[in-house]
Amino acid sequence: MASVLPLEPPQRLVRALAAQQGAAAATAAQNWLRGLPALLERWLERWELVPERVVTPGGRSSAVVLVRQADGTPAALKLLAPDGAPAPVRAARENEVLSVWHGLGAVRVLRAAPEEGVLLLERLRCEVSLRSLPEAKATLEAVSVVRRLWVPPPAGHGLETVAEHTATETALMRSSVPPDAEPLVAAALEAREAMLAEAPEGDPVLLHGDFRQGAVLAASEPGERAHWLTVGPDPLVGEPAYDLARLVRDRLHDLMASTGAAAATRRRVNKLADSLDVPRERVRQWTLYRAVESACRQYAGGSAADAEMLLEFAAWL
Secondary structure, X not given: OOOOOOOOOOHHHXXXXXXXOOHHHHHHHHHHHHHHHHHHHHHHHHOOOEEEXXXXXXXXXXXXXXXXXXXXXXXXXXXXXXXOOOHHHHHHHHHHHHHHHOOOOEOOEEEEEHHHOEEEEEOEEEEEEHHHOOHHHHHHHHHHHHHHHOOOOOOOOOOOEHHHHHXXXXXXXXXXXXXXXXXXXXXXXXXXXXXXXXXXXXXXXXXXXXXXXXXXXXXXXXXXXOOEEEOOOOOEEEOHHHHHHHHHOOOHHHHHHOXXXXXXXXXXXXXXXXXXXXXXXXXXXXXXXXXXXXXXXXXXXXXXXXXXXXXXXXXXX
């Protein structure tokens, strides 16, 4: 089956890959982009898929093509890019955790070829995320979804722990400190050390790793099992407070434009922590760490304005 869909990678993805840090990562990203049309062609033919359109603006670490299977069933073909880890490694991790969740709060895997960084997923309503809802309703739905994901990791899993993942991040944080941000970077690193030094109650669980409102999409047939399902995990094993930390800063531009933003941020921390019975201080500390880590990453990638916004948010904590 020949592809009838010329694949133009979404510009958001192209820009994200162009900002990869390090010569080896940048080379791998550009090689992947050059090989993307052939990769798409190969898996359309092998799985007998009919392409419909590329999802835009899409994500920053994969290209998603809406397709029809041979029997006419809609699906989404996901082609993962190298982003911090080789595409086959990322695909294997995503396939593993989605298989464990088995559709409970998350998208289902229909077919997988992790050796080439390719997943065929059930199709959701990619244009409708929790960000389309009023904030209070979106938060309520997000809490309902994320609590379903926190299950025991499978025996013999190959997933990174929060400690391992954040240890890799700290080197960049120390080498790419935005101007005048030394005190906040030091506070974030201290928060990480404090959280890792004192283990929380309960056993480690599977984490989405990048849980936010934009990563929760409406199901195509909500009556089947759930109306909202998460996509795009960057899975880790650790404590729930780490997963909530990214959710706290959702709709950051709106938050920045509001009055009393600092107080509203602290209320968010408390509300999310209380609704899921997670210690408030652990959510606050991980939120501080993750905001500053993101700021350092944005600064290293040339996005000084985004880095400044994230640092202002971190200062409210």
